[in-house]
Amino acid sequence: MRANHSDNRLYQTYSHDPRSKNDQKDRDTISCVNLNVEEAPGLHYLSPPSNTSTNHLHVTPRRRANTAHVYTDSNGLIINGLLFDKQLFQPPQSSYxxxxxxxxxxxxxxxxxxxxxxxxxxxxxxxxxxxxxxxxxxxxxxxxxxxxxxxxxxxxxxxxxxxxxxxxxxxxxxxxxxxxxxxxxxxxxxxxxxxxxxxxxxxxxxxxxxxxxxxxxxxxxxxxxxxxxxxxxxxxxxxxxxxxxxxxxxxxxxxxxxxxxxxxxxxxxxxxxxxxxxxxxxxxxxxxxxxxxxxxNHDYFFTLLSSLSPNYIVYLFESMLRSKKILCYSRSLSKLTKCCLALSHLIYPFMWPYPFVSIMPSSWMQDLIDSPCPYIYGCLYETTELFSSIIEQDCLRVNLDSNTIDVGLDDGFILPLDLRQTLQSSLEYLIRFRLTKSNSTLINIAVSEACLHVFIELLHRLPDFFKRDPISIESTNDERKFSTCSNHSQNDDNENDPQSNDVQHDECKKKEGNRLGYDFRSDEFLILQPTSSYVTFLNDFIHGMIFLKFLDDYQRPDNNSKQLFLLFSQRLNERRRMTIDELSINPLIRFRQTFDLLEKHINQASKSTNPFFTKLVKKLFE
Missing domain, CATH: 3.30.450.200 (Longin module)
Incomplete structure (x- = not known):
């Protein structure tokens, strides 16, 4: 089956849900595709986080509809409750x-x-x-x-x-x-x-x-x-x-x-x-x-949105969560490698745990393309023509030059409908920035935030059910504790005390269960999900390789882990601080408000005639 840029089949299925008329309480039936933000009732900007110095101000809903909440911070700018790096607002430089x-x-x-x-x-x-x-x-x-x-x-x-x-x-x-x-x-x-x-x-x-x-x-x-x-x-x-x-x-x-x-x-x-x-x-x-x-540090997401239509990006996003085989090809080395790297970053805070090659040498094609495990490979267009006979049918073939995807088997969507609709509608909205040749950095940030929103909504309850065990961080200590537990029944002091043995046995089971260094109460986490579609998706996802790799790395005390999950933790905390009124705002409206304001502040910064480091130089030469 071939999908191309003129085929709206994937896009149209996003707004189709026969249950929408019968179950208005289910969030899965909310459609954002045809939402007219300019005419939507209740349009208002979010209030600041509860820990800001201005939360004593009371703003009525009507006043909030005409007031943009933007706050300065030592690390950047807070727009609608989201903190953005201050370097984003430095005038763009064509050269360093x-x-x-x-x-x-x-x-x-x-x-x-x-x-x-x-x-x-x-x-x-x-x-x-x-x-x-x-x-x-x-x-x-x-x-x-x-x-x-x-x-x-x-x-x-x-x-x-x-x-x-x-x-x-x-x-x-x-x-x-x-x-x-x-x-x-x-x-x-x-x-x-x-x-x-x-x-x-x-x-x-x-x-x-x-x-x-x-x-x-x-x-x-x-x-x-x-x-x-x-x-x-x-x-x-x-x-x-x-x-x-x-x-x-x-x-x-x-x-x-x-x-x-x-x-x-x-x-x-x-x-x-x-x-x-x-x-x-x-x-x-x-x-x-x-x-x-x-x-x-890059413009990969901007390049991806410039090469593929939003519905295909969402399709690939879900395909990666399914651990599919993906082969991207193009006649441009730059476009090809940037788009492949964009795909690998698209599922942040998760990492692609399978083979990944942004540009595959033609001489390696025959040896690597028949890998039995999932992969993301990039190769030149001429290479795919030479080796087209060995490309497996279950591999998604993505033509970045013609904006088409060849799929062997279409097995439907897996994300909850409301999250999928919000993601695609957000990307569709960003097309306006791309067509007007706006700041590519803004597009880069916006695409990232649109994808990250999906995982924040799915995992914002994770801190309540996930705890890293500090005792089990060092592997040597793990082995020593496990060895002690294995031989606890041989302890002479307790061999005649059944109650003491039972207590120690329970403790050993707990320690053995935490040998990976964390405790994740998945059953309780699933019970509190808002809809059945969230449960269906998460029940499969949390047992997959992508999520298990995430649990292994998340909240480790080392600096690399903290830096890797810094943005995710920040957005997670911001989501958990939101009030009921803030959560009642349609997420697409919030997204559009945020990046309209972000664009405005970036444009103001670009008009500055004295960039930060130029001011420093002038002071030195005075």
């Missing part, structure tokens, strides 16, 4: 490079005044793991030609072996079936490949292709690649822009600049250390501030 006509002395004063603090032990010593420049000697697999690399270690063999793991991602169109033919993809935008190292660590490769005529070593394009364990697309895209420009004019200067970037410590989102500075030449400096909100 500051240009100066001042003397070298003034520039050195700027660099000295803005040295990145090194007292934080969490900082990585280098900005990325490694970087290299590569091209082809001829059209063939394993005929890559290494031009330059960084770091320049004494053990040259070691770094070259490392690069061998990544070189096939630089030219994924190469394959064994076309040893002397085929075509090279001409895409000058940055694309991202993903790889899991032998230690289980996710790695990201940021690549930029250069095609030019002057002094070109071969007839094939040159690829500059930066490998990092951090998903900082905005940062590395800006660095690649600088390296590309320098490489075209002077390859030696590019090598020096690449090493200069490598020598900088990695910025982290903290108050003490959150920026990097790199001197480019006598009058230019690279300046980057690491945002607290990870969604400001």
């Amino acid at each position: 490079v500051l240009d100066y006509s001042k003397s070298t002395k003034d520039l050195n004063r700027f660099l000295e005044a803005h040295k990145t603090p090194t007292k934080s032990s969490n900082l990585d010593l280098h900005l990325f793991k490694l970087s290299f420049i590569i091209t082809l000697s001829e059209w063939n697999v394993d005929k890559e030609l290494l031009i330059d690399y960084c770091p320049r270690e004494d053990d040259k063999k070691h770094i070259i072996e490392e690069i061998n793991y990544y070189k096939k991602f630089c030219f994924p169109e190469l394959n064994t079936k076309q040893k002397n033919g085929g075509s090279i993809v001409n895409d000058p935008s940055t694309y991202v490949f993903t790889r899991t190292s032998s230690k289980g660590q996710a790695e990201y490769g940021y690549c930029r292709r250069i095609t030019y005529d002057n002094n070109q070593m071969t007839k094939f394009p040159v690829v500059i690649c930066i490998v990092s364990i951090y998903p900082y697309f905005i940062l590395f895209d800006a660095i690649l822009s600088e390296l590309t420009a320098v490489y075209i004019s002077n390859e030696y200067d590019c090598s020096l600049l690449m090493q200069s970037f490598y020598s900088k410590p990695l910025p982290i989102p903290s108050l003490n250390s959150s920026n990097i500075i790199c001197k480019l030449n006598n009058n230019r400096v690279f300046y980057y501030i690491c945002p607290h909100d990870d969604r400001l």
Whole structure:
């Protein structure tokens, strides 16, 4: 079955529910698709959170209908009860490079005044793991030609072996079936490949292709690649822009600049250390501030919404929750990899626990595509044509260029109807921003919030039934406790005391049950769900791999876990603080209010003639 952008079958089924006339109490029958917000009665902005300093103000419903509640916070702006990172309101920058006509002395004063603090032990010593420049000697697999690399270690063999793991991602169109033919993809935008190292660590490769005529070593394009364990697309895209420009004019200067970037410590989102500075030449400096909100590090959701219609995004969203096989393809490396990464982030706070490759080398296609487990793979359009016969029928084939999805078996929807309708209607509303070429960062945040809303509504009661056991955090302690429990009946002191043995046996069962480090009372959690459709979905979902992986990581005391679930915990707490009046507002209306206000404040910030760091520079030069 083929679905295309002119087929509204999926969209229309969202508003069809034969029970709606008979059961008005069931929230599943609420339809948001044709809602006219401008004419909807009871339209009003949300009141601030209960812990704000202004909650003593009483606002009547009629007054609230004409009053927008926006509050400043030390970490950003609170709009309709939701906190947004203050960096979202900085004027958008097309480049992270500051240009100066001042003397070298003034520039050195700027660099000295803005040295990145090194007292934080969490900082990585280098900005990325490694970087290299590569091209082809001829059209063939394993005929890559290494031009330059960084770091320049004494053990040259070691770094070259490392690069061998990544070189096939630089030219994924190469394959064994076309040893002397085929075509090279001409895409000058940055694309991202993903790889899991032998230690289980996710790695990201940021690549930029250069095609030019002057002094070109071969007839094939040159690829500059930066490998990092951090998903900082905005940062590395800006660095690649600088390296590309320098490489075209002077390859030696590019090598020096690449090493200069490598020598900088990695910025982290903290108050003490959150920026990097790199001197480019006598009058230019690279300046980057690491945002607290990870969604400001990329534009993946914006690219996804620009490539697929909302009903298909919702369809893929549900397919991922079903753990389906998904194969995305496109003729554009940049579009393909960004959309694949967007899908992987779409189900936040959950992580995709199965194989994920944002761009699959053509030479790997035959070995990986017949995987028995779920996956998300991205590959070039030409690759799918070569290997179309081995693509399984139960795999969802997503054509990002034509906005179509081929599905082998349509097994319906799984999300509760009201949540599915709100999600799709929210994405439909965002199309207005995309068509007017508004701030792509705003779209990125909005798509993320629309998807996160689904999980917040499904899981806002989770803290009442989930508790992490601090005793069971360390595995060594777990093993010791379990061993003690297994042998408790052999304790001489208690062998003649049946009551004591029963108590210890119950304690041991509890400890053994908490060996994973948490206690989740799933039965009680399901009982309090608002509708039967919530229960039906959650009853299957909470026993799946995606949710079990989430429980393993959620509320762990380590810093990585806290940072990973920071946004989820924040939105969860905001939802739990909402009053009955606030909850009575249609979620689509709340969504539209919030992002209308967000757009307004971002537009006001963009009109500023003195960005934050420019003001700092002016003060230094006064």
